[in-house]
Amino acid sequence: MSKPEVTTTRLDDAARAGWLYYVAGNTQDEIAAKLGISRQSAQRMVSLAVSEGLVKVRLDHPIARCLDLAEQLKQRFGLKMAEVVPTDPGSTSTTLGVADAAAAEMTRWLKSETPIVLGIGTGRTLKAAIELLSPIECPQHKVVSLTGNIAPDGSAAFYNVIFNIADKIKARSFPMPLPVIASSPEERELLHSQAMIRPVLELSAQATVAFVGIGDLSEDAPLFIDGFISREELLALRQAGGVCEIVGRAFDRNGVPLKGLTNDRVASAQIPSRDTAMVIAIAKGPKKLPGIAAALKGSLINGLITDEATAETLLAG
Amino acid sequence: MSKPEVTTTRLDDAARAGWLYYVAGNTQDEIAAKLGISRQSAQRMVSLAVSEGLVKVRLDHPIARCLDLAEQLKQRFGLKMAEVVPTDPGSTSTTLGVADAAAAEMTRWLKSETPIVLGIGTGRTLKAAIELLSPIECPQHKVVSLTGNIAPDGSAAFYNVIFNIADKIKARSFPMPLPVIASSPEERELLHSQAMIRPVLELSAQATVAFVGIGDLSEDAPLFIDGFISREELLALRQAGGVCEIVGRAFDRNGVPLKGLTNDRVASAQIPSRDTAMVIAIAKGPKKLPGIAAALKGSLINGLITDEATAETLLAG
DNA sequence: CCGTTGTGTGAGTATTTGCCCATACCACAA
DNA sequence: TTGTGGTATGGGCAAATACTCACACAACGG
Structure with a gap:
């Protein structure tokens, strides 16, 4: 032969x-x-x-496409974790699907026997996710808020969810009894140096995993809608190139924090280090696209839970 | 819920x-x-x-021997299309392999943008093939049953698969609410002239492509097993030289329809014209050999999906 | 002629997978 | 509340599969 x-x-x-x-x-x-x-x-x-590639395996399920996109996201943006949920074309909800996925991801972390420190941001998406969380007893873990929980009018900030989650999972919680944005840089320093606050800030830096939302800075930016910043402050952030906000801090399209403006007075903790912690953003939808792109570009996060349509656009851009 | x-x-x-x-x-x-x-x-x-059939495995290598056999089949019997799948020597299944190939061939047709009329016969092989079909949305196509779908006891004939396929591909379906074999020639005429039935018969004559099984007339002929004909009728068909049955109609070894007997009462549509339609038979195995040979000889079909061993015997004979 | 190299084979072994079964869980009815 | 039937879960084990290694053999070049 x-x-x-x-x-x-x-x-x-x-x-x-x-x-x-x-x-x-x-x-x-x-x-x-x-x-x-x-x-x-x-x-x-x-x-x-x-x-030799003779054997081709195909999965006849919409999920297959999502997993594929998740893999691409991880590759392209160097993420440690990515999850893509199917998009419901008919729905305009910004939480549908991703909230469920986020709840599931939280549950996976919480199932751990070894104690973890769970950092929690704020926002509608996160609130929806925590509502979907099934109660589990995790007295070994700690949950720490990354943002202040006092609204400008003195009431508890509605979308601060530290208490909701602590209650659900029966873990010790560490809220930050602070305004989200202080009235001046000096006030922020003063607040941060309080004995009550410092341990919380230190704990947040040790977070094992953190879940954060990404806020847009459009006309109806959550920071503005919820009254944490004024319209003028919002406009100033936009003019300075701000495209998104994570735990109250504004970033430009490259994921670089803006200098000055409200950022000088944001009383939130820093986003935990991406070297030592998983920082998972939960966000989807066209309005948040620039923000997600910025967070990815600036490596502000190393985990992302989003939906199919958003993932596609991110990868196309 | x-x-x-x-x-x-x-x-x-x-x-x-x-x-x-x-x-x-x-x-x-x-x-x-x-x-x-x-x-x-x-x-x-x-x-x-x-x-659940979510996982589909496809082998992207036309095994030379099978391709060769397919080519020979096309040449020798003037077929427009032939496909030969490998034989598993140890398996006695009559559907293994050919059902996958049939599903793939159906998918190729269904992917067409221009509307087609898909005629569907009946039988175990066809049922297995349709179970393997991946769901695709084809509202542009029509599927029409070539046989009645009522069993002698009044129930829906089990191996009538028009509903299964219509459901899978989301196309308009045209079943034939008739018994497979009427009680008399007169009844058949009466049934066929019904306003509900005539359009279906007309549509079946316009089929672009039809997939049919080939039934044998041995002791365990499907027509007999499923109770459509009596043992006496089966014996009569055999004595009259019948070797196979397509959509309920019996043929002799030259592929000529038998005169009289149950053929006078078969309520099925005619096999679509081989001039205007692709008529693809799916059949393999020694038991069906005489039937396949007859169908080829009588040019009842112009497409065949079978397996290696069957193809070899057909070509040797 | 011999050694080298690449390819294919079989043997043995570690890992992975499929399946049975005891148990836990849940819903529902008594 | 308790019992009951159906269903999901995880442990354990045997079968199946993947991997590593050593050897055989042919082709090639010195």
Whole structure:
């Protein structure tokens, strides 16, 4: 037999072995018997068929596309974790799907036996996620708020969810009894140096994992809607190039924190270090796209939970 | 209420596990870790994905021998289309392999943008093929049954698959609410002239492509097993030289329809014209050999999906 | 003629997978 | 409340599979 012919018959045999294995459902032993070769050779034929790309596996489920996108996101943006949920084309909700996924991801972390420190940001998405969280007893863990929980009018900030989650999971909670944005840089320093606050800030820096929302800075930016900043402050942030806000701090399109403006007075903790903690953002939708892109570009996060449409646009851009 | 919802999320998870297993190449242990479940549950998820038909394996290598046989079949019997799949020597299944190939061939037709009329026969092989069909949305097409769908006892004929396929591909379906074999020639005429039936018969004559099974007339002929004809009628058909049956109509070894007997009462549509339609038979195995040979000889079909062993015998004879 | 190199094979072994079964869980009815 | 039937879970084990290694053999070059 001449050389090239040998190669084609080898692939032929490989295809036959692969067929018997994957389509006919034989074991490699049976294939070996039927083809009159040793089982090791049969195994080699099958794996040759796989490595030569003869065998194509396809998943007939919308989820497959999501997992694929998640993988691409991880690759492209160097994320440690990514999850993409299907987009419901008919819904305009900004929490549908991602909240469920976030709750599931939280549960996975909380199931850990070894104590973790769970950092929690703020926002509508996060609130929705925590509402979906099934109660589990996790007295070994600690949850720490990354933002202040006092609204400008003195009431508890509605979308600060530290108490909700602490209650759900029966863990010790560390809220930050502070305004989200102080009235001056000096006041912030004063507040941060309080004995009550310092341990919380230190704990937040030790977070094992943190879940944060990403706020946009459009006309109806949550920071503005909820009264934490004035319209003028919002406009100033936008003019300074701000595209998004994470735990109250504004960033430009490259994920670099803006200098000055309200950022000088944001009383939130820093986003935990991406070297020591998983920082998972939960965000989807066209309005948040620039913000998510910025967070990815600036490596502000190393985990992302989003939806199909958003993931596609992120990868296309 | 909760039942379908639970089922879909379960399938979602199964798809996820299947993806991680087959596409990402994780072991079941890794999947278990990533999904926060036990390995056993992961294993169940994966096998659920397989059993639900979410996972499709395709071999992208035309095995030379099979291609060669297919070509010879086309030449020798003047077929427009032939496909030969490998034979699993140890298996006695009459559908293994050919059903997959038939599903793939159907998919090729269904992908067409221009509307087609798809005629569908009946039988075990066809049923297996349609179960393997991946759901695709084809509202532009029409599927028409070539046989009645009422069993002698009044129930829906089990191997009438028009509803299964219509459901899978979301196309308009045209079943034939008739018995497969009428009690008399007169009854058949009466039934066929009904306003409900005539359009279906007309549509079936316009089929672009039709997939049919070939039934044998041995002791366990499907027509007899399923109770459409009596043992006496079966024997009579055999004595009159009948070797096979397509859409209920019996043919002799030259593919000529038998005169009289049950053929006078078969309420099925005619096999669509081989001049205007592709008529593809799906059949393999020694028991069906005479039938396939007859169908080829009588040019009842112009397409064939069979297996290696059957193709070889056909060509040798 | 001999050694080298690449390829294919079989044997043995570690890992992975499939399956059974005891148990836990949940919903529902008595 | 308790019992009951159906369902999901995880442990354990045997089968199946993947991997590593050593050897055989042919081609090639010195």
